[in-house]
Amino acid sequence: MKLAIVTACPCGIANSIIAAKLLQKAAIDLHHEISVECHSTVVEIELLTQVQIQEADVVVICTDTAIDMFRFDGKKCVNVGIKDLIQDAQKTLSSALDQAQIYQYKENQDISQTTSVQSKRLVAVTACPTGVAHTYMAAEAIENAAKKRGYWVKVETRGSVGVGNELTAQEIADADVVMIACDIEVDLAKFDGKKLYKTKTGQALKKTNIEIDNAFAQGQIYHHSGGHQVEDKNQPSVYSHLMTGVSHMLPVVVAGGLICALSFVFGIKAFMVEGSMAANLMAIKGAAFGLMIAVLSGYIAYSIADRPGLTPGLVGGMLASTVGAGFIGGIISGFLAGYVAKILVEKVKLPSNFEALKPILIIPFFSTLIVGLLMMYIIGGPTASIMQSMSHFLASMQSGSAIILGLILGAMMCFDLGGPINKAAYTFGVGLLASEQYLPMAAIMAAGMVPPIGIAIATRLASKKFSASEKDGGVAAFILGLCFISEGAIPYAARDPMHVIPSTMIGGALTGALSMFFGCQLMAPHGGLFVMFIPGAISPVFMYLLAIIAGSVVTGVIYSIIRPHQLAES
DSSP states (O other): OEEEEEEEOSSSSHHHHHHHHHHHHHHHHTTOEEEEEEOOSSSOOOOOOHHHHHHOSEEEEEESSOOBOGGGTTSEEEEOOHHHHHHHHHHHHHHHHHTOEEOOTTTTOOSSTTOBOSOOEEEEEEEOSSSSHHHHHHHHHHHHHHHHTTOEEEEEEEETTEEESOOOHHHHHHOSEEEEEESSOOOOGGGTTSEEEEEOHHHHHHSHHHHHHHHHHHOEEOOOBTTBOOOOTTSOHHHHHHHHHHHHHHHHHHHHHHHHHHHGGGOTTGGGSTTSHHHHHHHHHHHHHHHHHHHHHHHHHHHHHSHHHHHHHHHHHHHHHHTTOHHHHHHHHHHHHHHHHHHHHHHOOOOGGGTTHIIIIIHHHHHHHHHHHHIIIIIHHHHHHHHHHHHHHHHTOOHHHHHHHHHHHHHHHTTSSSSHHHHHHHHHHHHHHTTTOOHHHHHHHHHHHHHHHHHHHHHHHTGGGSOHHHHHHHHHHHHHHHTTOGGGGHHHHHHOHHHHHHHHHHHHHHHHHHHHHHTOEESOSSOGGGGGGSTTSEESHHHHHHHHHHHHHHHHHHHHHHSOGGGGGO
């Protein structure tokens, strides 16, 4: 007999795992074929597939917490108790199988008092700093996992092209819980009064089932206040605020970098001719790069204090750019402006007749004045000196120091595949573009392409070690790698981190080091190899390609050798 077994308990540890093991052993002793779904918080849930459910003769359920029964409509089901299993698992299972009955979901009939039959409704929002990979991959993971459970689900994406699949007011009202899987601050006003759970895109992508369970179990009623969301204690706010600034700055930098490269179509020095097309393109690039620090600072402040932080943040960022404090000054001014504005909003109390003056007069005036004076008299000078020293160091780097820097940046890009360390290296490279330092950005983007391309190579070199779905995924990973989307390697890293991460870091470090050694420069901070079609965007092109190929092949060879065989069978 084929059995589908489901176990669950409130904490997802003791009873759930014990019941699964007892039922597993009893079923094997009775010569039954089994598939087990154990709802646990310590290991990722392997949900029963539709095929396993359809082929099962009986679905055996051992839970003391609510689970969704939608999937088992029309199947023979039976409920067993954990206490009975502990006393005599084999006898309990054998007796239970004789009592199994057809379960009719539509007729709303429970097989136990602890089993929920109503389909749950989940809505979610995903957003990542670049608004490209994690945003849409996390959305797809949430949708797929929820649908497998029979839940109604809809995910709103807030990516680089704006809001996609936008949630309606009715859909939000009908939802049991709202899951916010975001790495940046997003406006949550429309979720006021709803049960809400916050996590990150990486967690939603790697531990989807656990995070969905957490959303229903740990979500709390959200109260929107002061035009800004309540602080989430579980979210690293400094990182989140910084990434909000970076996500808004990135399109400005990409546009400026590509327009700069486009000007070189007319000749490397053609922009020196006043009034020429090349000169005008370079002027557009200058305007974009002139805004990037202000945008970074402004949206860091906006993330902290909402609209009151935007004005002092923009002004502070512009001052940082003017005095030469660069992206470091922009980051400092953004946090300064955000917290100054937030304090003024919370602490300044005015008579009701004058309260309307706060957002349009009092807060903008005093916050901008405070931030501006601090930037001009205290922060700007020392920060500018730091930036000048950094620029001089980068400009005067000898071969040895350049290789070491490229090696470090390359390894950082491949460590957590879009996580905080990856983003720290990326932000460093993007920020230096405003200072016309193009070497680090080239090493960073080259190394970021290595993990998915290297994994794709490994799926071909050691095809017997990979399942059919993993080999098919290698094609998608390769394409994502060419686009500079490191997250294409996440499915493999999540399954086998101890072998994938060292392999990608070694390859990425090699690529970063070679890129710096060859003196490769990159004008645009995104786009992968496709920016090569714009003359001058990457130089020298051949050596840049060589660096990427070398690191990718090294990653592919290493992982194909050290990957365990048994993963393909699991």
